[in-house]
Amino acid sequence: xxxxxxxxxxxxxxxxxxxxxxxxxxxxxxxxxxxxxxxxxxxxxxxxxxxxxxxxxxxxxxxxxxxxxxxxxxxxxxxxxxxxxxxxxxxxxxxxxxxxxxxxxxxxxxxxxxxxxxxxxxxxxxxxxxxxxxxxxxxxxxxxxxxxxxxxxxxxxxxxxxxxxxxxxxxxxxxxxxxxxxxxxxxxxxxxxxxxxxxxxxxxxxxxxxxxxxxxxxxxxxxxxxxxxxxxxxxxxxxxxxxxxxxxxxxxxxxxxxxxxxxxxxxxxxxxxxxxxxxxxxxxxxxxxxxxxxxxxxxxxxxxxxxx
Amino acid sequence: xxxxxxxxxxxxxxxxxxxxxxxxxxxxxxxxxxxxxxxxxxxxxxxxxxxxxxxxxxxxxxxxxxxxxxxxxxxxxxxxxxxxxxxxxxxxxxxxxxxxxxxxxxxxxxxxxxxxxxxxxxxxxxxxxxxxxxxxxxxxxxxxxxxxxxxxxxxxxxxxxxxxxxxxxxxxxxxxxxxxxxxxxxxxxxxxxxxxxxxxxxxxxxxxxxxxxxxxxxxxxxxxxxxxxxxxxxxxxxxxxxxxxxxxxx
Numbered sequence: 001x002x003x004x005x006x007x008x009x010x011x012x013x014x015x016x017x018x019x020x021x022x023x024x025x026x027x028x029x030x031x032x033x034x035x036x037x038x039x040x041x042x043x044x045x046x047x048x049x050x051x052x053x054x055x056x057x058x059x060x061x062x063x064x065x066x067x068x069x070x071x072x073x074x075x076x077x078x079x080x081x082x083x084x085x086x087x088x089x090x091x092x093x094x095x096x097x098x099x100x101x102x103x104x105x106x107x108x109x110x111x112x113x114x115x116x117x118x119x120x121x122x123x124x125x126x127x128x129x130x131x132x133x134x135x136x137x138x139x140x141x142x143x144x145x146x147x148x149x150x151x152x153x154x155x156x157x158x159x160x161x162x163x164x165x166x167x168x169x170x171x172x173x174x175x176x177x178x179x180x181x182x183x184x185x186x187x188x189x190x191x192x193x194x195x196x197x198x199x200x201x202x203x204x205x206x207x208x209x210x211x212x213x214x215x216x217x218x219x220x221x222x223x224x225x226x227x228x229x230x231x232x233x234x235x236x237x238x239x240x241x242x243x244x245x246x247x248x249x250x251x252x253x254x255x256x257x258x259x260x261x262x263x264x265x266x267x268x269x270x271x272x273x274x275x276x277x278x279x280x281x282x283x284x285x286x287x288x289x290x291x292x293x294x295x296x297x298x299x300x301x302x303x304x305x306x307x308x
Numbered sequence: 309x310x311x312x313x314x315x316x317x318x319x320x321x322x323x324x325x326x327x328x329x330x331x332x333x334x335x336x337x338x339x340x341x342x343x344x345x346x347x348x349x350x351x352x353x354x355x356x357x358x359x360x361x362x363x364x365x366x367x368x369x370x371x372x373x374x375x376x377x378x379x380x381x382x383x384x385x386x387x388x389x390x391x392x393x394x395x396x397x398x399x400x401x402x403x404x405x406x407x408x409x410x411x412x413x414x415x416x417x418x419x420x421x422x423x424x425x426x427x428x429x430x431x432x433x434x435x436x437x438x439x440x441x442x443x444x445x446x447x448x449x450x451x452x453x454x455x456x457x458x459x460x461x462x463x464x465x466x467x468x469x470x471x472x473x474x475x476x477x478x479x480x481x482x483x484x485x486x487x488x489x490x491x492x493x494x495x496x497x498x499x500x501x502x503x504x505x506x507x508x509x510x511x512x513x514x515x516x517x518x519x520x521x522x523x524x525x526x527x528x529x530x531x532x533x534x535x536x537x538x539x540x541x542x543x544x545x546x547x548x549x550x551x552x553x554x555x556x557x558x
Contacts, residue, residue, distance in 0.1 A: 014558075048558075051398075051399055052398070052399070052557065053395060053398055053399070053557055053558070054557065054558050055553060055557055055558065072401065073401035073403075074401075076399060076400060076401040077401050079399075081395075081399055083392075083395055085392050087391060087392035087393045087395065087396075088391070088393060089388070089391070089393040089396065090391070091321070091322045091325050091326070092321075096321075100314055100317070100318050100396075101396060101400070103310060103311075103313065103314025103317070103318075104311050104314050104315065104396070104397065104400035104401075104402055105311075105400050105401065106310040106311065106401075108310070146396065150400075
């Protein structure tokens with residue numbers, strides 16, 4: 001497997017703000033890669049650098065082996081970007097938009113592929129409708145279609161499901177997963193961590209312009225061991241004080257972090273002895289959200305230690 | 309060059325889809341100027357031994373070419389910047405030279421289309437001659453190129469619509485209105501005649517008008533030299549801005 005995207009020691013300043021602080025990443029061909037981080041972590045700046053929309057102050061970037069700056073024509077031909085903002089050109093219909101976008105990449109008579117994209121994104125009925133008359137979700141689909149007109153081997157989706165209904169989200173992911181199976185490399189940024197967990201094979205977490213975690217999704221999940229027990233008692237006050245100290249409360253539920261299953265037995269016994277009646281009980285595994293919180297808190301603690 | 313071809317097609321389609329506003333409206337404006345000024349002045353005034361209406365028409369045609377060429381590239385750029393759709397042309401492999409050529413040629417085409425429209429509707433009101441059609445074409449094309457290019461600079465520089473309208477109202481409008489569209493600069497006091505010689509638009513109008521009547525304030529070859537150098541300066545500035553990514557790629 002070759003390298004689809006290579007990012008080396010990328011630094012970008014906006015005024016005095018160091019938006020990217022020496023980011024290095026390599027993404028292999030065919031990967032479904034997640035880029036996560038809180039707002040302002042530098043995800044969009046990183047993607048914009050890759051797309052040539054933002055010029056980095058230092059560092060090297062390449063797409064499928066082509067330098068993003070020096071060999072920009074070849075690099076851009078191999079990259080499809082779905083931007084985060086819901087942008088559109090109000091003068092044109094959906095089909096005109098896609099034909100024009102194909103032409104920018106030097107592709108003429110692209111209607112067969114355009115029809116296929118429209119079909120897959122459930123846009124066929126809107127093909128001749130002006131962009132202005134589409135709903136937000138429909139405009140988002142057109143943005144995805146625009147990124148795909150030139151069949152780029154690397155597809156970048158910057159928060160593609162923000163404000164999109166469940167049905168489209170499902171349809172979009174099926175389509176993107178199919179493209180990924182067919183060999184396209186997919187890079188995804190999202191705020192929906194369950195999406196990243198379900199889709200991405202590998203994930204980088206960014207904070208304040210730095211990569212604070214970079215691993216396979218399964219390894220990241222293994223970082224937060226154990227399970228979580230959610231309990232709802234018929235009488236919330238009946239939880240013994242000793243147990244309360246170990247739990248956190250959320251919407252009437254008591255949440256316990258467990259290192260092993262044997263803890264459950266003791267816990268339930270103590271509640272029974274105290275006269276507690278269990279109304280609901282759920283056992284869940286740690287998810288990406290737990291990992292995300294742990295990584296971000298860890299990064300913060302390290303920063304504080306360094307600044308001391 | 310397929311990026312250039314498509315971008316040119318897109319730019320032409322853009323103004324053509326709203327041609328009522330971008331072509332028909334400026335033709336009507338020019339016609340109103342002609343009706344009012346010729347009603348008041350045609351019987352009393354002659355310039356270069358032609359009746360005022362006939363003198364005025366080439367000026368109005370050229371003014372329309374210039375203003376609409378500027379409006380086309382500047383409004384297209386500011387709109388796509390404000391809407392964010394400018395990324396659709398920044399993401400594909402389009403070089404800055406293709407970018408420049410597509411916007412300037414589209415601006416020229418709109419300018420020439422409006423100019424032709426003005427000529428057709430105003431031509432009924434005076435007997436025009438076409439002594440040197442070559443000069444007419446050369447000045448219309450290069451003039452449209454200068455303004456299309458200047459429109460790109462304005463569109464790239466402006467972040468908001470009111471900045472662009474400032475550029476248009478405080479620079480382009482005075483330069484075109486005070487360039488001898490409505491009068492021969494020989495009718496001005498000496499001081500203002502000298503000032504007019506620093507306005508490149510004056511040479512565009514004067515050279516263009518020479519093509520109709522064979523008379524002008526300045527020799528057409530001199531005007532052509534000034535206009536050509538102006539085009540070169542504006543074009544090179546625009547290309548340098550595009551190449552640097554100024555206000556387009558951060």
